[in-house]
Amino acid sequence: MQTIIKKIANKEVAFYFNQSLTNMEDLVKVSNVIYITDETVFAAHQQKFANKKYIVVPAGEAHKQQQTVDNIINKLVAFEADRNSFLVGVGGGVITDMVGYVASIYMRGVPFGFVPTTILAMVDAAIGGKNGVDVGVYKNMVGTITQPNFLWYDYSFLTTLPHAQWVNGFAEVIKHAAIKDGNLFTQLQQQTITFYKENLSALDQLIQQNVAIKTNVVIADPFEKNERRLLNFGHTFGHALENPYQLAHGHAISIGMVMAAKISEEINNFNSTDKERLLNLLAKYELTLQINYDKPTVFNILKKDKKRAAETINFIVLNAIGSATVTPIPLVQLNDLLEQVL
Amino acid sequence: MQTIIKKIANKEVAFYFNQSLTNMEDLVKVSNVIYITDETVFAAHQQKFANKKYIVVPAGEAHKQQQTVDNIINKLVAFEADRNSFLVGVGGGVITDMVGYVASIYMRGVPFGFVPTTILAMVDAAIGGKNGVDVGVYKNMVGTITQPNFLWYDYSFLTTLPHAQWVNGFAEVIKHAAIKDGNLFTQLQQQTITFYKENLSALDQLIQQNVAIKTNVVIADPFEKNERRLLNFGHTFGHALENPYQLAHGHAISIGMVMAAKISEEINNFNSTDKERLLNLLAKYELTLQINYDKPTVFNILKKDKKRAAETINFIVLNAIGSATVTPIPLVQLNDLLEQVL
Numbered sequence: 095m096q097t098i099i100k101k102i103a104n105k106e107v108a109f110y111f112n113q114s115l116t117n118m119e120d121l122v123k124v125s126n127v128i129y130i131t132d133e134t135v136f137a138a139h140q141q142k143f144a145n146k147k148y149i150v151v152p153a154g155e156a157h158k159q160q161q162t163v164d165n166i167i168n169k170l171v172a173f174e175a176d177r178n179s180f181l182v183g184v185g186g187g188v189i190t191d192m193v194g195y196v197a198s199i200y201m202r203g204v205p206f207g208f209v210p211t212t213i214l215a216m217v218d219a220a221i222g223g224k225n226g227v228d229v230g231v232y233k234n235m236v237g238t239i240t241q242p243n244f245l246w247y248d249y250s251f252l253t254t255l256p257h258a259q260w261v262n263g264f265a266e267v268i269k270h271a272a273i274k275d276g277n278l279f280t281q282l283q284q285q286t287i288t289f290y291k292e293n294l295s296a297l298d299q300l301i302q303q304n305v306a307i308k309t310n311v312v313i314a315d316p317f318e319k320n321e322r323r324l325l326n327f328g329h330t331f332g333h334a335l336e337n338p339y340q341l342a343h344g345h346a347i348s349i350g351m352v353m354a355a356k357i358s359e360e361i362n363n364f365n366s367t368d369k370e371r372l373l374n375l376l377a378k379y380e381l382t383l384q385i386n387y388d389k390p391t392v393f394n395i396l397k398k399d400k401k402r403a404a405e406t407i408n409f410i411v412l413n414a415i416g417s418a419t420v421t422p423i424p425l426v427q428l429n430d431l432l433e434q435v436l
Numbered sequence: 437m438q439t440i441i442k443k444i445a446n447k448e449v450a451f452y453f454n455q456s457l458t459n460m461e462d463l464v465k466v467s468n469v470i471y472i473t474d475e476t477v478f479a480a481h482q483q484k485f486a487n488k489k490y491i492v493v494p495a496g497e498a499h500k501q502q503q504t505v506d507n508i509i510n511k512l513v514a515f516e517a518d519r520n521s522f523l524v525g526v527g528g529g530v531i532t533d534m535v536g537y538v539a540s541i542y543m544r545g546v547p548f549g550f551v552p553t554t555i556l557a558m559v560d561a562a563i564g565g566k567n568g569v570d571v572g573v574y575k576n577m578v579g580t581i582t583q584p585n586f587l588w589y590d591y592s593f594l595t596t597l598p599h600a601q602w603v604n605g606f607a608e609v610i611k612h613a614a615i616k617d618g619n620l621f622t623q624l625q626q627q628t629i630t631f632y633k634e635n636l637s638a639l640d641q642l643i644q645q646n647v648a649i650k651t652n653v654v655i656a657d658p659f660e661k662n663e664r665r666l667l668n669f670g671h672t673f674g675h676a677l678e679n680p681y682q683l684a685h686g687h688a689i690s691i692g693m694v695m696a697a698k699i700s701e702e703i704n705n706f707n708s709t710d711k712e713r714l715l716n717l718l719a720k721y722e723l724t725l726q727i728n729y730d731k732p733t734v735f736n737i738l739k740k741d742k743k744r745a746a747e748t749i750n751f752i753v754l755n756a757i758g759s760a761t762v763t764p765i766p767l768v769q770l771n772d773l774l775e776q777v778l
């Protein structure tokens with residue numbers, strides 16, 4: 095067990111690693127806690143919620159919509175939840191995004207924490223305070239940036255995580271390595287998903303490395319004015335593909351990283367050996383490298399991306415493995431690149 | 437014309453008094469502005485929106501619900517609004533509450549300003565950053581506290597404001613005087629609504645006095661930890677009555693102030709002469725002093741009030757005219773007071 099406290103946007107956020115959910119009672123006053131989870135997590139870990147107040151919502155990105163938020167809020171009202179209540183989201187990124195959002199708007203803000211139950215949520219989604227829901231096919235179109243009080247890492251949830259979700263999470267691990275940490279990239283080349291699945295202490299270390307990478311970026315730039323934009327590597331095209339083609343987030347951003355690597359080669363002198371290393375690593379971790387898609391459809395969604403500012407998109411390109419840069423690319427040029435390079 | 441800049445919760449908020457909407461073009465880049473107003477304001481001032489991008493929503497508290505927010509967001513997506521867009525809410529408190537809320541969640545936050553068109557919004561609702569919507573009958577159950585970039589006072593909107601809305605707004609003016617400013621209270625005793633309607637410079641001065649009172653309280657305590665709670669004088673019972681009995685906000689809080697004054701007399705030695713002065717002033721400004729209501733219904737709503745903390749409500753009592761205090765009152769005691777005193 096290890097505890098790290100980080101100050102993000104003037105709020106102290108505590109990270110508790112290698113914990114058990116049952117010990118959380120030492121942290122928060124049990125009678126005030128309302129757990130919010132999804133049907134998948136609840137079915138697999140029902141006994142963990144015994145004698146607790148909880149709300150269970152349908153699982154999956156398709157339900158990351160205002161309607162689910164409305165349902166949660168109606169249940170909080172029925173529980174007579176007030177500003178002394180403490181919401182704890184137990185689940186993957188869809189749950190942590192929605193619970194963070196609900197906690198930041200319910201009664202204009204109540205305290206909250208996360209128990210991320212997927213690799214993706216542990217290394218990425220639950221960290222940094224971004225929350226919200228999709229609006230139709232448009233990803234994270236509404237939300238806030240509000241830091242949780244704590245993240246609680248209970249690896250026992252991973253025992254029931256499907257293999258496909260391990261693959262999904264490693265897309266963000268590879269992204270962190272690609273933009274920020276060449277050594278981590280090399281380490282990943284030497285290992286496999288199976289190794290991390292079977293070696294808890296190596297996994298714990300990998301997760302803590304990734305928490306450190308993401309947290310440092312967020313601390314430097316909590317409201318995404320510059321540095322934090324780097325975390326969007328692979329996400330511009332990834333988000334545009336994810337909902338219309340019903341891709342898992344990891345596969346969507348893997349394809350997005352391949353596209354961004356090709357654009358980096360075209361406009362940023364990113365060398366082709368490094369590009370091949372990235373493609374090989376994504377493949378080694380069983381991620382998708384490309385799909386057939388309709389270019390006009392994708393471009394139309396791209397135009398509504400939050401990273402757009404008027405007629406330009408702040409696009410993330412690689413300089414080398416472990417180093418990335420934000421480059422504003424005009425929409426017309428991005429459309430040309432989409433037509434010619436990708 | 438007069439401009440005052442106040443720093444609230446680390447954000448500079450500009451107040452432009454005695455302006456015309458047409459001059460706003462000097463302030464914000466017109467091509468980025470999307471105006472959001474309601475059907476009543478639009479019908480009366482349609483020419484002011486010529487050649488502008490605008491969204492019109494149904495008027496009235498009954499529409500201060502998530503569904504209207506969903507509609508506004510869908511229209512912003514259709515406009516391809518991005519983080520360079522600037523939302524301007526033109527209307528009463530319902531509009532400024534919803535536009536502030538939308539602006540604080542759309543793409544996790546876009547800049548926004550208000551053109552308050554009612555007395556109530558000018559002196560109260562549009563100031564201080566609180567925003568949100570009701571959830572069923574529960575007032576302001578979701579929302580955020582996010583300061584606008586500016587408030588723009590164009591008194592030409594008041595030429596079409598129904599008399600009942602003038603009365604409505606003076607409830608908050610009287611509240612400000614009762615909790616903070618004995619001199620303003622005396623001034624109000626000497627005047628009438630008709631005087632302020634017919635005397636623009638006196639009205640402008642009255643509005644600026646009220647903006648100063650509210651702004652100073654909000655600056656001292658932007659997130660309502662203590663001082664700002666005083667502004668809830670009359671609002672605990674007022675909010676519990678407002679939606680179930682379909683009262684205008686001003687009349688609801690007028691009744692709530694009468695109830696709070698009686699409780700102040702009962703538990704805080706507030707003297708009966710001052711209580712009578714308050715009742716007489718509310719009556720002089722044509723506000724309702726009492727209605728028949730079902731005590732259990734009101735108490736049940738009260739229990740879900742945001743000002744509740746566990747089994748206690750932070751209640752505002754008067755010490756004297758111009759001075760108020762927060763007193764935690766247990767729910768059981770409040771129920772007794774409801775049964776015996778009111």
